[in-house]
Amino acid sequence: MRKNKEFANRGYALIPKFAYVPQEDRFLLSTGQPHYRFNVIGTGVNGQEHISVTMLEGRATIHGVYDPNPSSVEAARRVKARFSEEPLVAYQSLEAACNDPAVDALIICTPNFTHLEVLKTAVQSGKHILLEKPMATNLKDAHEIWRMAQTYPKHLQVGLQYRYKPIYVEALHEAKERRSLGEVKTITILEHREPFLDKVKQWNKFSKYSGGTLVEKCCHYFDLFNLFAESRPVSVYASGSQAVNFKDFEYGGEKSDILDNAFVIVEYQNGVRANFNLCMFAPMIYEEIVLCGNEGHLKASEGFNSQAHSEWKSQVEVICLPERTSRTLTPSYPFFIEETGHNGGTYYEHLRFMDTLEGHPSNAATAEEGFWSVVIGVAAEESVKRGAKVMVRELLEASGLGKLV
Numbered sequence: 001m002r003k004n005k006e007f008a009n010r011g012y013a014l015i016p017k018f019a020y021v022p023q024e025d026r027f028l029l030s031t032g033q034p035h036y037r038f039n040v041i042g043t044g045v046n047g048q049e050h051i052s053v054t055m056l057e058g059r060a061t062i063h064g065v066y067d068p069n070p071s072s073v074e075a076a077r078r079v080k081a082r083f084s085e086e087p088l089v090a091y092q093s094l095e096a097a098c099n100d101p102a103v104d105a106l107i108i109c110t111p112n113f114t115h116l117e118v119l120k121t122a123v124q125s126g127k128h129i130l131l132e133k134p135m136a137t138n139l140k141d142a143h144e145i146w147r148m149a150q151t152y153p154k155h156l157q158v159g160l161q162y163r164y165k166p167i168y169v170e171a172l173h174e175a176k177e178r179r180s181l182g183e184v185k186t187i188t189i190l191e192h193r194e195p196f197l198d199k200v201k202q203w204n205k206f207s208k209y210s211g212g213t214l215v216e217k218c219c220h221y222f223d224l225f226n227l228f229a230e231s232r233p234v235s236v237y238a239s240g241s242q243a244v245n246f247k248d249f250e251y252g253g254e255k256s257d258i259l260d261n262a263f264v265i266v267e268y269q270n271g272v273r274a275n276f277n278l279c280m281f282a283p284m285i286y287e288e289i290v291l292c293g294n295e296g297h298l299k300a301s302e303g304f305n306s307q308a309h310s311e312w313k314s315q316v317e318v319i320c321l322p323e324r325t326s327r328t329l330t331p332s333y334p335f336f337i338e339e340t341g342h343n344g345g346t347y348y349e350h351l352r353f354m355d356t357l358e359g360h361p362s363n364a365a366t367a368e369e370g371f372w373s374v375v376i377g378v379a380a381e382e383s384v385k386r387g388a389k390v391m392v393r394e395l396l397e398a399s400g401l402g403k404l405v
């Protein structure tokens with residue numbers, strides 16, 4: 001685990017106005033030397049976020065990157081240069097990036113449809129791996145990755161880091177550790193946000209490359225459903241459409257086909273019900289979760305109004321039956337962590353990754369959890385297409401995975 005002094009002062013140590021303090025005079029501003037070296041495969045917006053949180057966390061440094069897009073490599077160089085004068089290695093092939101003996105772990109941040117193929121090369125290295133979500137775009141590939149993880153001798157973590165955003169950390173603590181709500185019976189999550197951003201080769205505008213919106217983006221929320229429900233999904237019903245975004249978008253002669261709004265209802269084996277409300281043409285960034293238990297109610301939200309000068313707000317409200325305290329919290333991480341992305345979630349995902357590498361227990365997302373988040377996403381996409389409820393058992397059986405239920 002990190003030492004408190006080192007942890008608390010890392011943000012200050014990296015503030016440019018303190019750069020004048022010579023290394024030999026640094027005590028509170030001392031950041032220590034990294035013990036590990038990581039390579040990042042794919043350095044678009046997400047790969048760059050992983051580079052900055054790795055460098056900020058400090059137990060590891062980013063040694064090198066592989067990305068066929070030269071401007072992504074340049075962007076990675078700029079990010080590393082904010083933290084270190086050591087040059088970044090730019091590999092010419094995936095194999096070279098995966099097998100460099102100087103490197104301890106690989107972070108895979110390539111487009112969703114490439115994850116399995118990249119991972120097949122990465123596992124030949126025998127290095128620790130952090131694989132971005134969704135682990136795959138379909139059930140067959142997701143299951144293959146889960147199977148690979150079961151026999152992989154090193155740590156293989158999936159990038160489902162919303163569980164580390166402050167509101168979900170607190171909601172999980174209230175529901176699962178303090179048990180303030182009694183037994184959770186229903187779960188509601190809402191995400192209203194702006195459209196998907198531009199990507200290299202615009203892979204996120206096409207379901208065949210991303211898995212569809214309900215897999216690509218919403219696997220995060222389905223992972224949270226699974227964590228709060230503590231059960232397996234039985235059925236998924238979803239209604240959605242491409243109402244506003246990218247309706248006139250074409251790339252390489254193909255029209256975008258992704259959903260921009262949906263309602264998803266999931267029923268679990270233990271009777272828990274969950275529903276999700278997505279709108280991706282909202283002029284804001286807003287997430288909300290509501291948990292109803294037999295002894296209490298929790299509502300948490302985070303977001304900001306991107307059309308006005310507005311600060312990020314996170315709030316958790318717990319209302320309990322009279323024998324317990326009710327409370328309202330405004331959870332946060334230090335500002336220099338929250339601003340690294342996903343309200344600090346990615347940074348805390350890296351803490352868990354590092355802790356696991358150092359032999360400490362962690363609640364980092366496993367390949368099994370990654371698989372079940374993809375199952376709900378795939379079932380929801382299928383339900384929208386069919387206009388009918390999808391039974392998870394039938395969906396798995398149709399993919400040759402009936403033994404899992």
Ligand SMILES: NC(=O)c1ccc[n+]([C@@H]2O[C@H](COP(=O)([O-])OP(=O)(O)OC[C@H]3O[C@@H](n4cnc5c(N)ncnc54)[C@H](O)[C@@H]3O)[C@@H](O)[C@H]2O)c1
Nearest residue numbers: 042043044045046067069072109110111112132133199200
């Ligand atoms: N956990 C999260 O919250 C989160 C957030 C954003 C993105 N992601 C995930 O990260 C991954 C990348 O998303 P992004 O937003 O950075 O996309 P992006 O398009 O911005 O970046 C992807 C990069 O991968 C490169 N690339 C493509 N094929 C490659 C290959 N075979 N080998 C090496 N590099 C390759 C591209 O050139 C590009 O630079 C996706 O799986 C996405 O779902 C996760």
